[in-house]
Amino acid sequence: MKLNCSAIMVISALLTGCAHPIIISPDEQKISSNLSSNDNREYTVGYYISPKDKALEVTTLGGGGDNVRYYPYRDIEKGYKAMLSNVFVSVTKLDSIDKSDSQLQNKIDLILTPKIITTSGSTGFFTWPPTNFSVDLTNTITSVDGKIISEPRAVGTGGASTSEKLSEHGIAGRRAIEDALLKSQVMLFNVELPQKKNSTNLVKSAKKESSDASILERLKSLKELKDSGLINEEEFKSKKKEIIESL
Template structure:
């Protein structure tokens, strides 16, 4: 009986003290859905920025058996994150330093995107430390050339793992959560239907010659009326026709 108490005491101390096990939660690239070649990505180019201090940030969250797990969320997700951006946009550039939004156009970019990640984990198991559940809260801040946030899509990815799976791959729940978050973010970015800001300028340019043509036609109409070559009724009817063509 005394020996049993000693073993129980050791087990309790171990559970309370716990330790942090390092795991890898990088998503499986093969599980990131590629879009069809016929997809219209609206010729948008983006730059993404992840500060170096975030890439080297190691996070500790709960595992099972009173232990914790350690991992690098930004470093692990980056390759998959860039894959998602490349699926959605025609051009993707990794920015190495803090964005200077005034130079966005000079760099050939339409927008700058910066991800923010919050993770959590846990386990229903007491005797093994790899987590059985994992969540990835992923948000993107999308800024235009003025540095203004024009959109901030946010998704939450969830991953789970059975006992046999997490014993062979300690980070499997985390990897599944990363894949789920990236899949949902890809859908969210597609739903935004961002177009290049320059498209608005091209729209204005295409309207300008038309506006000039209307002004010219109205001028000719006024000249005909001034020379009494058309009646007042004909003038008004033709004037309405020209204005309705705008």
């Protein structure tokens, strides 16, 4: 018995199962922080997800012999930015990480690039939505010149009951991404980072302002001594010259 091409394709699909599209975008309200805004780390960071990664469609196991397919980088982006905003004082989306970009050099302290590995599966034989999901998220932190500073890694897991996965097909994946982001948030807040490139200048500036204020107070006190007659004009001029020369 000969089978035509259409029959072969149908049989193949029945044997291998289908790949159902799902969305695993996290709920941004779940990506919260217990820190006040004053606790944010004083770094201006940029995050970069390449066009290639955004277009990457991944297929993993579902239930009943079927698979599921989704776009992990595209789905995570809004939640990823929300998580970074909980940690750092300023977060910018980067369209490029070209070292020669002058805007990048002047405005960004650190660059974060996510790497995502996902797995899924299901205990259900008669339904296809996955009941378990994992998201392995590595956050590569680099300096503007491309030097790797740290690569904290968090593995998030998520599950769903039969009733839940029928109403929201990607719920296990969403929960796994939320878990990975919240774990990453803790890691990024505690990871050791280099001193900011402008921190030395800020310290020097603060010291200079303090010194200037001290000198003004000394001159003011000196004038008060002269006005009250406790020192004469010659002593006033001599001491004033000494204070000014200390600048």
